[in-house]
Amino acid sequence: MMRVKTPPVVWRSRNHRYKLVGSKCKACGEVRFPPVHFCSCGGEVEEVELPRAGRLVSYSIVYAADEESRERSPVIMGLIDLGVTRVVAEIVDASPEEVHSGMQVEAVFRRIGEDGETGVIAYGIKFRPAVG
Amino acid sequence: MYVTRAVMEKIDRHYERGVKDLAAAVAKKALEGIDGVDYVLVASSLSYVQEPQLDLGAHIAYSLGLRGARAISVEAGEASGLAAVELAGALLKSKASRVLVIGVDKLTNFTSAETYAQLSLLYDEGVNMYSSGFGSVAGILMRLYMERYNVDRLTMAHWPALMHANAKHNPYAMLRFAIAPEKVLEAMPMADPITLMDSFPLGDGAAAILLESRPKEALAELAAVEAAVGHPNVAWSEDPLHIESLALAYGRLSEKHDLREVDVVELHDSFTITALMILESIGLAEKGKAAEAVASGRFSVNGDVAVNPSGGLKARGHPIGATGVYQVAEVALQLAGQFPGLKVEGARKGLAVSLNGFGSSSYVAYLRGVE
């Protein structure tokens, strides 16, 4: 049993997952992804599209991945600095040997999971080594 | 308020016993010769997934023959145990004079792979949506630590080695054998640079403490408990290696109490990196220096301050929602000179530190010895 990805759950998170939409505080400018309802300063927030290129701060090569990711194991997870904020996301199109801290990465749209019982497929943003 | 009883079950794969059985085993001993309690607080977390029972506190209280007592269920992820102790403290300051706190949790009703997947529920949805597996965030943090501070993998491995050396003497610990630091590097990779030996074993457990406002005798005084919530996602921390919520909770505590020269600490080493981050976030080690300090013996039982003489989450074990109650029981027994494993001689001041995840919430309990 994992986090349940029923159709309503997948549907309501589509915006931030499909387009890399986060929240930005109207008072202090703090940016968050996934978006939050209130800034940590207490300010109100608005939606903002995040930059699609960033720098890999650190990463992990994950072997004991969940059942649904196991066929792709190992999975590389990274902490990415987008300038306005940082995100944790999967790194694709790179082997463990190619990945290194400090490398430039860019966002791509990929399948991120499927619920075994309902068959619902979720898509979202992942990052790959920057091309060019 | 005072800790007057402290009871623990050995953490293990208790296939033959359920949540109620484990809770009853510790509660029975904690209540021996006691004429009723005002409140029963039941801390549990993963059992809500593995052995679902809603209104767990009331069901357990009744199963203990405590009809008419007041019961509260406390769920705060990995910090559930200390969250229940904090709430017990508030009740003792207002309307209760005797409170039983039970920590109980179940991690072995499913396969290990299923259990690790369930444990990702402890983390924020934003980190979670990739189904990347338990340990991925810890792996990111560990690499960041090693690269930023130029610490090699073998130096980091002294933490699990120390925990195993301590747990060997603790009859309630799950993993009672010593390991060499080199063995940590040879273990199965989990979330590189993390191996399976950097994380806790999956085991069930239960612990109970009795807290009283004015007892005739006690194991230790529960001087105060502080808490704070913080970033649910490490990507949001200004410095992902600094646990802001813990520094805040610890700061609140140290404003009111002199926490210098603490003798014994039981802290939340869910991973090797979590232990180092905690040591640095509460100032027991300088930033970037905790790993070397561990390797040099500063936190061994005969070092400057004994950290996790129980063996910690790594080797004593980590029955998620029960762990905080184990920690308080262990610190209280150390201060009373009655801990059945490695003893911290002459200990007068002790801390228990518990987190959920990497600090989505943090709790610190301060205990003092009694004459």
Ligand SMILES: [Zn+2]
């Ligand atoms: Zn703000």
